[in-house]
Amino acid sequence: MPLLSVDELTVTFGGRDRRPSTAVDGVSFTVGQGQVVGLVGESGCGKSVTSLALMGLLPAKGVTVGGRADFDGTDLLTLSPARMRDLRGRELAMIFQDPLSSLNPVVPIGLQVTEILRRHRGLKGEPARKEAAQLLDRVGIPDPGRRLKEYPHQLSGGMRQRALIAMAVACAPRLLIADEPTTALDVTIQAQILELLRELVDQEGTALLMITHDLGVVAGLCDQVNVLYAGKAVETAGRRELFGHPTHPYAHGLLGSIPRLDAPRGEPLHPIRGSINDKIAWADGCAFAPRCDHYTLECLTGTPELTEPRAAGHRVRCVNPVLPAVPPTAEVPA
Amino acid sequence: MTAGTNRTQAGKESDAGDGSKERGESQGSKGSQGAKGSQGSGGAAGTAGTAGAVATGRAAKIDRLAELTRRTGATVGNSLWKEAFRRLRSNRMAVIGAVVIALFVVVAVVGPWVTPYSPTAQTWRGEVLANQGKFVGARGENWFGLDHLGRDMFSRMLVGARQTLLVGVVSMLIGLLLGALIGTLSGAAVTLGGRAGRRIDTVVMRVIDILLSLPSLLLAVSIAAVMGQSLTTVMIAVGVVQIPVFARLLRGSMLAQGGADYVLAAKALGIRRKRIVLTQILPNSLSPVIVQATLSLATAIIEAAALSYLGLGNPDPAVPEWGVMLSQAQRFFDNAPMMAVYPAVGIIITALGFTLLGEAMREALDPKLRG
Amino acid sequence: MSLLELDGLKVHFPIRKGILFDRVVGHVYAVDGVSLKVEAGQTYGLVGESGCGKTTLGRAVLRLTGITSGEVVFDGTDLAGLDDEAMRRFRRRLQMVFQDPLGSLNPRQNIESILAEGMAAHGIGADREERREKIKEILARVGLPADALNRYPHEFSGGQRQRIGIARALVLEPDVIICDEPVSALDVSIQAQVINLLEELQESLGLTYLVIAHDLAVVRHISDVIGVMYLGSLVEEAPSDALYAAPRHPYTKALMSAVPVPDPDLEDRRERILLHGDLPSPANPPAGCRFHTRCPWVQDTLCATDRPELTDTGDGHRVACHWTAGIEAGTLVRTRATGIEAVTETAAVAEEPEAADAGPAPDLVSGPEPPAPVPGVPAPAAEADPKLPVPGVLGGAPAPGPAGAPGAPPPAGPGEAAEGGHGRTTGGAGQPAADRG
Structure with missing residues (x-):
């Protein structure tokens, strides 16, 4: 029994005054515990919309979502907004492409992390601060005590993404959705972040849904790969099978x-x-x-x-x- | 339609970057290979389709594909201005604003010729005097009633529209032209003029800042006070107040565009500086200025009315103007509130029309809505 | 004589402060002494991460940004010394293709007008008709339909826009085209179209390219010679194949090991060299070797004090590192902490993946924070990264092997154990490494 099983997910934008356009057109896949599943495709293939639909982050107006997304027995697509908010951050967490715009620029990192701890784990005051420092430390941010007091703009891109990952894993979610988590980063920083994600999956058994356009990242990270084109999965296979054939x-x-x-030059x-x-x-x-x-x-x-x-x-x-x-x-x- | 799709097809073919003839052939051969492959794999589709594919060959395939290929926005060769206009037309607020403005302009242009009575003749003076200060309201022969001197309000409103429009347009133009000139020079100096350019810009902008920091009405009052009481004074006063607004706006817009990649590309192409400003930076910097011009027509009308209301407007009683009319009405507000309401409502509706259109234009011209 | 030669090129941007009168309070050392040669008909690939100054260097060649010092010699003329008008004329022969295909096209001009603009500025074509003919010819050459003439940039797809950008450069019949990240804004399937087009054009028109990109795979594919930039200077330069086969500078090694390859076997097997922390600020670059704050092989002497020169180590391979020979021979051990009191990280630590997996070893985490080498750097240059002994975790080679064999098969035991929890098979343990040059 997989942790998440998405069945015929359909997302259509537009309605009364706009010509409807189907961004996701019947996508089905499963993510098991401790499994890394990749959604791969180019811009416009519906991979990001899929992740937003699963997180319940699509705008309420002008969007029609169909199908089922069974997360440990509950259908994510029909949950009430309140239940979804409760689930989000605790059981499901998401990492976005642009770490700067995903962090609140006027609130110190520490407050943003403790906010999650307060909301979902009821931690307050000193224990929350300690836990936050531990989280930052765990994702490889040096001197977490000082970093907690800093604002997002004071951190480098890689550091911000680490902070976001710390926030995402604050409540040990069972499913982590990473939407192009390394696209905005340099390749040496990307290697650091991928390593961190890999470690989280290995140590915590977190399920990871990796959304990316980079086949190289997929080849190194994902167990199961879904290739999307124009809103539909066109190929699904294990990564060796997919890249091999x-x-x-x-x-x-x-x-x-x-x-x-690694290809010879001139090919x-x-x-x-x-x-x-x-x-x-x-x-x-x-x-x-x-x-x-x-x-x-x-x-x-x-x-x-x-x-x-x-x-x-x-x-x-x-x-x-x-x-x-x-x-x-x-x-x-x- | 057919031509359109064919052209789309052509574009697609060449997007691949190799000779389309060559690829056509390779498609043909690969197509039949693929057909065999699908037979082998036991594909869902019947074999009849496969046979058909081999028989009709490449032409049929491409026709069928062209038929099914649907491209959104198949229109071609539309500039951004055209597209903005199309968006504007489909915006309800813009249409309402445009209708109001059109009505106002029509009234302003033809008004003086269609007035039922002379706007200055005190035809019903006696009646007003006999009424002992009681206001004569709307009635069959005088649709908007009479003013305190027994003149027909409706005629005065019609004629006053032209004056109001004149004040609004002329003062807006003063602000727009002078402001745009300063803004262009400053923007050009700072984007392309190097160090000296930045110095010039700094000085000019500090002066503009000082102008901008003065309360606009106060500035207008001072100008009017120096230049004496006349309609020209009102127009200049209101116009001068708008100069810093336009100058800052255009300069800022040019600065933003000056950093754009296409300006860098133009420099890399070896295009001369003057031409870069005129053909690259300026056309792309105008959108906010156009929006502001529309919006400031509304403010200009209101400010002109305010100046007239303060007694700085045209002293000639023979030329009715909505602001002056409002000013005159205040003395009789207790007895004759309607005398103030007509010009006030006229001003409000006109200003609202320009504001609606301006806001809609802002939306239509917003580059973020492109696509 | 090379077609384009940079000699000691420096571009420093002053940091200004003040309200009415600017006061220079510092400099951003964007390009800090770069010398390189681009041969006619060849492609020089300049690779580096954001903030390394590669884009600034490309712009400085065209004098789109001021040159602080140094020479840019193009076909025997020093461009740095030309007056503005003379430089403007030279731009016909040196063209540029930009990263953002939409942003680099004037949205209010149609394609014909965009392409004719440059021709008019250089007096190419007698009249409108003649220019149009020429433009049509170039459009066909870059694979755009003839009806593109009357269309506007927003009416094209990303790949087509980049073709327009290339056509815009081509109509001037340039000798050199500087391609600044020519494909990074495009979808993967479109990138190959544009790369092929660039190669095809080079072959048929004898163009010389300076390709600037962060994507090592793209640069390697397209370039004859590759220069690797770090924080304003070249750290390594070599023929494309030689660089890939045997990267010699520690930064190049790290960069190459970080590029993901779409091949699961290779991904599982390869050794990853993770760098500490982030790029130091170019406004306050570290003294000595610019890379010493992140270098896995940093040594007690020289690195922090002396700036290494780019020296030829034979067969046209130039490296700016004091310790190339030692790293090459494998006699130098990898160190991990930064600064003067470099703590030597023994290979033994790297061979204990279980320890690294079970949680960071205490001494790795709570160890003394290395002193930030320079004040004012937003992020400390060094980051005590608990995940550093990664090669072991990944099942890669534990010790820095000779550079020629980075893809050595992993040690089976600990590598497998570390991966067990991931449900992933190492698979290729017994297979020989894939072709690596």
């Missing part, structure tokens, strides 16, 4: 288009043509078809189903998947 033309194309540090890149704007509605066919090298008229006859053309547990939404000429011998996914 990307089967959806989109995932395959993405991996072929990234310059790799040409194979970009995916067009842009995310070149898509068709899922109802009409595969949204990726206009950019796909493999598309046939078959691709344009309704939404392709998720199938397992290669290996069990490796699901692909494509009628013309990228398969080797000779069927591979069955491999146990990682």
Whole structure:
């Protein structure tokens, strides 16, 4: 029984005066305890909206959310705002991309951390301060006593992200959602933060839903990977299976288009043509078809189903998947 | 529509960056490979579709794709001004504001020719005197009643609209033109003039700051006091007060734009400084100024009315102006409140119209709403 | 003779204070003495993290920012000494592609007007018609539809906008194009399109590129020679392949080990060198070697006092480090604390992943805070990072192996134990390391 199981999540923006646009179009995935699950995709694929929907952070007006998100027996999508507030920060926590704008600029770090401790753990005064210092220390912020008194702008980018992570893990949440947690950071700082997340998962058994566009980050961190395109999961697999045998033309194309540090120089890149704007509605066919090298008229006859053309547990939404000429011998996914 | 989608298709093809002919062929061959692959994997779709794909080939595929590709905002070649105007048109507040302003302008332009009576003739003087101070209200022949000298209020309102508009527009223009000039020079000096430019800018802006720190009405009163009582005085006084507002606004806007990447790009292209200011920075800095101009029409009308009310306006009783009318009405407010209400409501509605339009324009021109 | 040569280039931004009269209270040492050569027809890749001065350097070459001292010699002319008008004319031959494709295009000009602007400034094309023909030709070359002429920047996708930016540079027929983060604002699938386009154009037009980027993989893919910048100066420069095969400067090593690679096997196996803390402020750079406050190999002598010169260690590989030879030979041990009283971190600590996993060892956390080497730095340059002995945790090589073999297979025992809780198999323990140059 997974900790979080999302079933056919749909998020549609717009209503009366705007043409409705579906940002998330029936996404399903599960996150088990101590598991790191990645949602990968480019801008506009619906990965961030998914995380906001799970956290109940979408605006109440002009948004329609459908499907189920079962978190340990409760459906996150139908919870009352009050119950959701109670759950958020205690059982579910989120880390955002931009640490500066996610922290209140006029409140010292310490107060922002103790606020959470007070709200969810009933800690006050000196015990709360001590606990806050311990949290900062745990996420690798040196001299936490002094840092508690400082304001967000006095910390560096990496330090702020650490502070945010400290706030997120303050109540030992069972599920941590990280939305592009390292995108705004330099690569050496990114390595520090990823290490910290990895450690949290290993030590606490926290489930981590990692949302990112960076396939390199996914390769190093996630156990299970969901590749999203235009609001739908197009490929789901364990990370070794996915990176070893990307089967959806989109995932395959993405991996072929990234310059790799370890590739011999002079090896040409194979970009995916067009842009995310070149898509068709899922109802009409595969949204990726206009950019796909493999598309046939078959691709344009309704939404392709998720199938397992290669290996069990490796699901692909494509009628013309990228398969080797000779069927591979069955491999146990990682 | 068909042409539009075809063009979209063309754009997409070239976005990939290699020859479209070459790729078309590769699509064709890969397409059939893919079809075989899907048969092998036992895809959900029937084999009839696969056979069709092979038979009709590439052209059919691309046609079908073009048909299904829907691009939002397929319009092409619309400048930001055009798009802002489109947003403005769909804003209800903007439409209300524009209608009010249009009515006001029509009244101001044609008003003096369609007045039922002369605005200055004291036609009903005797009746007013006979009434012993009792105000003659609205009635069949005088829609807005009579004033204290027995003149037709409705005619006076119509004629007064033109004066009010004139004062508002001229004083706004004084503020806008002089303010924009100072702002442009200052903004250009600081963005492209190097060290000396920054010095000039500092001095100019301190002077502007001093002007800005004076209460505007006080400043206007002082100017009017020096220059004597006339309509020109009112316009200049109200206009001068607006200069620092426009100067600061445009300078700030230019400074913000001056730091933008496209200005750096223009420098890197080797474009001359003057041209950078005129074609790059200035057009992008105008939005807030246009909004402010609309909003300050409202304030100008109110301030002109205030000056007239204080007795600094046009002394010529033959030329009715809403502010002057309001000022004259105060003496009779106990007996004849309606004499004050008509010009006051006129001023309020007009100012409101400009404010509504200005606020809507601010929204329409906001770059954050682009896209 | 190289096409473009920088010699001791310095760009210092004064920090001013005061209301009416500016008073200079300090300087930001954005670029602090950089010398490099860009050969005609080649690509020089400049890589570094934010705040290292790479963007400022690119702008200084075009004199978009003032040059404090040093020379920028382009085709035999020192650009630093030119007057404004002469420099303006030279800009035709040195062009730039910017990071933000939308922000670098004037939103109120249509594409034709954007592209014609530069041509008019340099007198290219006799009239409007002639310019239009030329623009059409360039648009086709960068893969944009002909109807783009009348459209506005906001009507294009990100990748197309960057193509416009490239076309804008190309219409002037430049010799050198400085690409400042040309793909970092684009989606992954679009990045490759633009990279391929840049390479294709270089081949057909014989362009010379100075590519500035933070993404090491992109830079490595596109460059012939790579320079690594840290806090205003070059720390290492080498041919692309040589740099990747054998990075010699500790910062380059750390940078490379931090770049995630989309390959789970490699990710699990590789050694990670985590740096302490953050970049010191360029307004107050550390004395001696700029990197010594974060360097894992910092030594008692020289590092904090003498600034290392960029010296050739053979075959065109230049490194600015006092201890290259020792690090190379593996005779120097990694130290972890910073400052003068460097505490030597023995390899033994790194080999105890269980200890590191169970919680930070007390001496690592509550150890004396290293004195901040310079006052006024917003964050202390050194951060007592309890997670530093990471190589062991990750199952990587425990000791700094010779630089040629960073991907050595992990020791099976402790590495596996450390990973057990993660439900992840190390998998590739027995396999040889993937091709690493």
